[in-house]
Amino acid sequence: MHRVSASRNISTHLHNHENLLNLPLELGKVDETRAPRLPDRCERLWANVDDILKNWTRLYLTEEEGERVYLENDPVEDEKNFVLAAQFLTRKVLNVEAIGKTFKLLWKARDGFKVCDVGNHTMLFVFEVESEAERVLAMEPWTYDKHLILLKWYDGKCPAHTLRFSTVKFWLQIHGLPVNRLTFEMAMELGKSVGVVSRLEHRDQVIGGDFLRVQVSIDVSKPLCWGRKVLLGQNRED
Structure with missing residues (x-):
């Protein structure tokens, strides 16, 4: 029973395929009675695309609107703001x-x-x-x-x-470092791993007791950084 059903399906498929090949196609003409139809949704989509293209061709500037207006490259300002x-x-x-x-x-x-x-x-x-x-x-x-x-x-x-x-400046506190690592150079290096470090007028602003502090421009489109793994001497991780 399964073999007969399979052979019938194959023959039916070949028959339908043969009908498609034998469609009477001419230049610019299709026999709509025998040609396969697209789903209604596809037909509506193509109709919308045709409308968009037709409307697009109507968009143009008039001769008056097409005249160019030349502006000075460097406008002179009375006051600098x-x-x-x-x-x-x-x-x-x-x-x-x-x-x-x-x-x-x-x-x-x-x-x-x-x-x-x-x-x-x-x-x-x-x-x-x-x-x-x-x-x-x-x-x-x-x-x-x-x-x-x-x-x-x-x-x-x-x-x-x-x-x-996309960026905003935050004061970043760095905790958990050994006392001999609480230096200006260490603060700059760790700050660069988070964002762009702002220029500091006084180096004393960096050291805050048992931690470091540095102002960094952070990309607000990314999640905030919770920490960093630091490798100290001899690849010791803290």
């Missing part, structure tokens, strides 16, 4: 006035600064004095309403919405 772009890691609606008042009290900039909302939870802080903007960066990390803020320099050469924020 120093801008920090800040992205607030929150979904809440931001109030520009409230943010300005909050950070004027925290940053205590003598010459003040302006705040501009550029959308996508991103603000621009415009300083008149570069040292005051640098001081804000050196004192990272900053938070607003218990949410982290990512800061970076912004030179204004690209649209603000194209800015990408």
Whole structure:
């Protein structure tokens, strides 16, 4: 019984295959009564693709819209400003006035600064004095309403919405080292294994009793580092 069934299936398959080969195909013509039909979902998909292609061909600029506008390469600015772009890691609606008042009290900039909302939870802080903007960066990390803020320099050469924020500075404490390893050089080496180490003005800032501390720029798109395995003399692991 199984052999007969198998032979019938094979013969039926060959018969169907032969019918497909014998379809009367001509240039640009197909016998729709005998040709296999695509599922309705596929047909709708192809119809949508055709509509998209047709609409795409209609997109063009008019002669007036196609005229080129030439801009100066180096615009002359009367005043030199120093801008920090800040992205607030929150979904809440931001109030520009409230943010300005909050950070004027925290940053205590003598010459003040302006705040501009550029959308996508991103603000621009415009300083008149570069040292005051640098001081804000050196004192990272900053938070607003218990949410982290990512800061970076912004030179204004690209649209603000194209800015990408990925790093923030944290003070990293390094514990568990022998006393004779609590040195500036050791702090720099271990800090580099986590991120980009910030420049320190005083070497004494590194040693904090029985641990080391260093400021490191960390990629916030990656999980936080919980520790590192350190090989001391003669490959001894601590």
